[in-house]
Amino acid sequence: MIEKNSSLKAFNSFSIDAEAHLLFHFTDLSQHAELLALIKKTKEESRPILVLGGGSNTLFCDDFDGLVIKVELMGIKHTETSEYHLLEVAAGEDWHQLVEQTVEQGINGLENLALIPGVVGAAPVQNIGAYGVELKDFCVQVDYIDLIDGSAHSLTNEQCKFAYRDSIFKGELKDRVLITSVSLKLPKQWQAHCQYGLLQGLNETEESVSALQIFDSVCRIRTEKLPDPKVLGNAGSFFKNPIVSEYLSEQLLSHHSDMPHYPQQDGNVKLAAGWLIDQCGLKGHKIGGAAVHLQQALVLINEDGRATADDVIQLAWFVREQVLQKFAVLLEHEVRFIDAQGETDLLQVIDNV
Structure with missing residues (x-):
């Protein structure tokens, strides 16, 4: 769906109003051809293009004079081996809901990253992290569409060049990609991470700490402070x-x-x-x-x-x-x-x- 002169107030967590010249809701990969045609037209008009996830890390300083692509791709594929849980997660999925669902299902590893706002597709860009854990610790692949020529690509963890709140998507691929999915590899031999910040108290009060306890603690701490x-x-x-x-x-x-x-x-x-x-x-x-x-x-x-x-x-x-x-x-x-x-x-x- 394409909207003209559309308000972006509902699509940024600052709730600051701004308008997009064009807003495209990208809900399914079957819209690929439509998306590419829209991108081509926008470039011919010498207008900018912005890929927008949950808008949780965005400040609109002015009306946007081009095309905003709102990524709303959904779906989670879960497979497993004897040693790992493998998750392929569509870019539009809510990050915290993913963490909550995995913990509930006994798929541990993401619990320290609870209540980080935004969608899954934005997670690799920032290499989100909290309480001693970062996305790079579990990410094995990022799939994306090249906004220059419309081709599809995949990057490994190493190719993503993850660093503290940084990645290739903020460097040489900045403004060039639309992330469609993120693949995660979570070991079944889980190890708790309680060495950072207020989580240290769990190690002092509990003989053995569960992922659910960490999840609940992170949610409580973040709710109290944020x-x-x-x-x-x-x-x-x-x-x-x-x-x-x-x-x-x-x-x-x-x-x-x-x-x-x-x-x-x-x-x-x-x-x-x-x-x-x-x-x-x-x-x-x-x-x-x-x-x-x-x-x-x-x-x-x-x-x-x-x-x-x-x-x-x-x-x-x-x-x-x-x-x-x-x-x-x-x-x-x-x-x-x-x-x-x-x-x-x-x-x-x-x-x-």
């Missing part, structure tokens, strides 16, 4: 946890001994962006209708439902500058900024506010 986008518009964690040099980490620890820090294999150190923002006293800080969430400083919210994109942009810039001044740490936004012509970033849009 606002429901259906109630307060938000895109989850707005900034990435910064990775800094060991030297800078030691300098900061000499002044802030309680600073959360996580040494990395390459010698660098990951810091907690939420803690840095909180130490700047920014919880509750408002600009227009946008605010830093009172319970979780890493989240920027559309507080009263009337925030504009400019409000969010100005608030994000203010937070970034305050952290830079206090800690000499530069925060990068995890949220995708989309203007009239496609993906942009905070540095480019702040000049237009």
